[in-house]
Amino acid sequence: xxxxxxxxxxxxxxxxxxxxxxxxxxxxxxxxxxxxxxxxxxxxxxxxxxxxxxxxxxxxxxxxxxxxxxxxxxxxxxxxxxxxxxxxxxxxxxxxxxxxxxxxxxxxxxxxxxxxxxxxxxxxxxxxxxxxxxxxxxxxxxxxxxxxxxxxxxxxxxxxxxxxxxxxxxxxxxxxxxxxxxxxxxxxxxxxxxxxxxxxxxxxxxxxxxxxxxxxxxxxxxxxxxxxxxxxxxxxxxxxxxxxxxxxxxxxxxxxxxxxxxxxxxxxxxxxxxxxxxxxxxxxxxxxxxxxxxxxxxxxxxxxxxxxxxxxxxxxxxxxxxxxxxxxxxxxxxxxxxxxxxxxxxxxxxxxxxxxxxxxxxx
Ligand SMILES: Nc1ncnc2c1ncn2[C@@H]1O[C@H](COP(=O)(O)OP(=O)(O)O)[C@@H](O)[C@H]1O
Ligand SMILES: [Mg+2]
Numbered sequence: 001x002x003x004x005x006x007x008x009x010x011x012x013x014x015x016x017x018x019x020x021x022x023x024x025x026x027x028x029x030x031x032x033x034x035x036x037x038x039x040x041x042x043x044x045x046x047x048x049x050x051x052x053x054x055x056x057x058x059x060x061x062x063x064x065x066x067x068x069x070x071x072x073x074x075x076x077x078x079x080x081x082x083x084x085x086x087x088x089x090x091x092x093x094x095x096x097x098x099x100x101x102x103x104x105x106x107x108x109x110x111x112x113x114x115x116x117x118x119x120x121x122x123x124x125x126x127x128x129x130x131x132x133x134x135x136x137x138x139x140x141x142x143x144x145x146x147x148x149x150x151x152x153x154x155x156x157x158x159x160x161x162x163x164x165x166x167x168x169x170x171x172x173x174x175x176x177x178x179x180x181x182x183x184x185x186x187x188x189x190x191x192x193x194x195x196x197x198x199x200x201x202x203x204x205x206x207x208x209x210x211x212x213x214x215x216x217x218x219x220x221x222x223x224x225x226x227x228x229x230x231x232x233x234x235x236x237x238x239x240x241x242x243x244x245x246x247x248x249x250x251x252x253x254x255x256x257x258x259x260x261x262x263x264x265x266x267x268x269x270x271x272x273x274x275x276x277x278x279x280x281x282x283x284x285x286x287x288x289x290x291x292x293x294x295x296x297x298x299x300x301x302x303x304x305x306x307x308x309x310x311x312x313x314x315x316x317x318x319x320x321x322x323x324x325x326x327x328x329x330x331x332x333x334x335x336x337x338x339x340x341x342x343x344x345x346x347x348x349x350x351x352x353x354x355x356x357x358x359x360x361x362x363x
Contacts, residue, residue, distance in 0.1 A: 012075050014039045014165055014197040015060060020069030021221075022055050029055040031221035032069070037165075037199060039074075042191050044200040044208040047218035048244065053201040054169055056218070060199060061090045061167050074164060089163040093173045095154040097142040103129070104138040107157045114161070128156035131190055148179045148186075155190065165197045172207065184210040205245050209233075217241050239362050242288040249289045249331040250362070255279050262356055269326030270306060270352065274359040286362040293358035294333035296321065296341040297351045305349020312344060319343075323352070 008014070015037040022030040030052040037043045045053040058064035060071060062083035071078045078086060097106050104125055111121045129135050132152035142150055151171060158166060172180045172187075188211040191198045202208050208215050209229045216226045217240075225237040236242035239250055253267025258281065262273040265285060272287060279285055299305045310330060311322035319342050321333045333352075335341050344350055 008039045016072040018070045020066045023067045028221045033223050040195045041213045042198045042211055044212040044215045046208040046215050051218040052221040057167050057169055057201050061088050062086045087164040088167055089158040090167040091154050091158045091171045093170045099142050103140050103153050106153055111160055124160050128159050132156045147175050148183050168200045170202055247291055251287045255281050255283045257281055268329055272354050273356045275357055276361050288360040288362055291332040291334035293355045295353040296333055298341050299349050299351055307350055307352050309344045309346050309348045
């Protein structure tokens with residue numbers, strides 16, 4: 001049974017990582033990560049495979065020891081505290097349900113080990129099954145449940161000792177897309193109801209966006225940005241984040257002049273306007289332009305366009321265009337189906353505009 005690390009004090013972080021690193025031989029699995037996760041937050045670590053998400057989570061849970069740096073939970077230093085004495089619990093992709101035990105017995109397992117009195121076990125198991133919407137399933141065996149239901153049993157089991165932080169490592173990875181999306185909504189709802197801090201690891205940005213209050217983006221062991229999903233999408237701090245989250249056009253250019261409140265950048269053989277006070281004429285910059293912020297307009301047949309359509313693919317709610325720019329570079333544009341420019345064909349010319357406030361300059 002995990003010990004309480006005291007109750008949450010006002011203004012105290014649920015989890016605090018200060019300069020945490022983990023080396024394996026000459027691999028920096030996690031490199032100098034500092035991070036503060038608030039009480040009751042749904043926080044996700046997002047990044048490509050191998051970027052250090054699981055290692056970070058395992059260090060918070062105590063399954064892995066930092067090479068350097070410090071981890072605190074509710075203000076208490078955790079580095080030398082073993083997993084079962086931390087106020088955390090972990091849910092893995094491999095659920096580890098016992099096939100020969102009923103749902104009730106699976107959820108009650110840890111409580112029995114901890115010699116919790118029988119009546120208390122019955123009460124706590126009932127409460128957790130209620131929370132994960134599985135009341136009435138007590139006597140079923142895991143193979144009599146759907147993948148999503150099994151997932152919820154694993155979550156109920158991890159919640160029985162009322163951890164102050166629940167750690168989840170790609171717990172929905174084995175489910176098909178529809179079920180995964182349904183479970184994302186349910187998980188967020190469970191977290192909201194419990195008001196427990198959840199730290200969720202995933203390589204799937206849709207998943208992180210759907211559930212998280214804040215997201216930490218990791219790359220090669222480092223935290224690149226910590227922000228709300230919207231801020232990460234609209235104000236990516238680095239080229240990596242801009243590229244990893246959603247689709248973007250990363251474009252090199254040179255600031256040519258100021259025009260009122262906007263700076264004009266020569267890029268793609270075009271003039272691209274952006275709002276930025278931090279650059280001056282002559283500077284080289286990298287811009288991030290989301291495909292949905294490229295505005296296309298049809299031009300008279302035969303008239304020269306600024307760009308040429310090279311590819312057009314119907315994606316359901318939008319059309320994806322590959323555009324050849326005057327510099328010969330190709331960029332992506334995304335146009336809502338039903339828009340005036342939704343039926344451009346390869347070979348057509350088009351006029352192009354950029355939404356000034358949406359063009360981002362990358363550090
Ligand atoms: N026990 C280990 N021994 C050696 N290398 C490891 C070990 N665990 C993880 N790594 C390495 O550390 C890096 C980060 O791994 P991990 O945290 O599992 O990434 P993620 O969960 O983001 O996919 C990878 O390069 C991985 O190969
Ligand atoms: Mg992992």
